[in-house]
Amino acid sequence: MAYHDDLRALARELAAGTDQARLRRAASTAYYALFHLLIAEAAGNWTRSRFRARIGRCFDHGPMKAASEAKMAQIRSTFQRPRPVGEERVDLHLWTVANTFVQAQQLRNQADYNLEADLDPVAVNELVDEVEQAFEAWYEIREEDSAQEYLVSLFGAREKRPNDQKQPPGRPAPGATQP
């Protein structure tokens, strides 16, 4: 069984526990299951298998979060216009994967670093369920161009364009308002 599948199964076992140690490990393990699935899928495109582990080391949590958020925003924008049902199905699955990654990462950080509040067992089990759903969604769409494009975006490297201009300082984020 692949490492990410082992992690998925382990997360499920740990989530059955009632103590904070098991619940926190469950949340963290569920996140890493999805993290390693996506990395394995990306690196798996490299033909020379002996280099795949090294390619996997190029991924980082922050850029993967940013790429997932960008993909979700892109998918949402395409739902503003009518589209074929097949396309919508692919994008909904991809949104599920990207969203679950972001959700799981946030809970993982709470689980591993924030001991101020206990983790809720229901929330942890729901997360494990959502990671399962994300795995299933991914396997349905992994061969689609949009899914492969998402994998490439997870590298986080910004493409260089000749006419790029730096953003002026203090530019507000979307939806921001001045105090």
Add this chain to the structure above:
Amino acid sequence: MYVPRAFVRRAEFEAAVDEAARKLAPQVVSIVPSYDYDWTGEPSVFFKVTLAEPPLPGGGAPLTTSRISWEIVQHVAPVEEWGVLPYFSYRREPARSKLERIPA
């Protein structure tokens, strides 16, 4: 310093959230938002979503939590309209009829 719209116009934001909860009833019982920054420092809204346990009043297959998250995001547009990243946690309570949930 820029503050997200959701942080300063909470009443309007929460009205939009309540509207989303009504549209997703009876499976979604309530959605309670709280406001903070996520682990990367981005302004965020943390939705506590209470779901009714199946079987749902009126029948029908329950939506997955992933699908519920999508529907909430579609209705509320937290990033585009309100400048906050959405996070969801789910809990369940025994199913009640819609009539029981409406306060007197």
